[in-house]
Amino acid sequence: MVGVACICTSLIALVATIARQIRNIFSPTERELWPIMVLIMGSLCIIWGIILILATANPAMGVTGYIMIGLGLVCYSISSKVILLSKIWRHEFKLSNRIPLIPIFTALTCLFLSAFLFELESVHGYYFVPARVLAGLGGICFTLFSIVSILESGTSSK
Numbered sequence: 001m002v003g004v005a006c007i008c009t010s011l012i013a014l015v016a017t018i019a020r021q022i023r024n025i026f027s028p029t030e031r032e033l034w035p036i037m038v039l040i041m042g043s044l045c046i047i048w049g050i051i052l053i054l055a056t057a058n059p060a061m062g063v064t065g066y067i068m069i070g071l072g073l074v075c076y077s078i079s080s081k082v083i084l085l086s087k088i089w090r091h092e093f094k095l096s097n098r099i100p101l102i103p104i105f106t107a108l109t110c111l112f113l114s115a116f117l118f119e120l121e122s123v124h125g126y127y128f129v130p131a132r133v134l135a136g137l138g139g140i141c142f143t144l145f146s147i148v149s150i151l152e153s154g155t156s157s158k
Helices: 002-022 028-055 064-088 101-121 125-155
Strands: none
Touching: 002 028, 002 064, 028 064, 064 101, 064 125, 101 125
């Protein structure tokens, strides 16, 4: 539930960024606040996932940690949109064409971790669910790539 709450908080930050920019009340403080909050949510999920994996003596109890890591990676994918929208708001941001790489790296990380868990699942059955969940989360991250690419291409000055 904490991982889903982190994703929802990240999505709220994204919607708040868009809504405040539409109303033309997006402040310089918010330019820094929203991206940092989303990055904190992603980091919280990943750190919690690593703790779950390493702190349990029974590996069957720690498989939830892999899902938490995947949820953190989705938060990082969402952060790409928040960062892009925050940095380009009435400013020139030279690295805006690099922002769409964030969802690609998060998708690849989810899919590589999923492949790793698929291999472990052949030995231990309790990796069955997290392997498939991570494959789905990798698909979500890749879908977020297309949204960021559309945003980036619409805001480029070329």
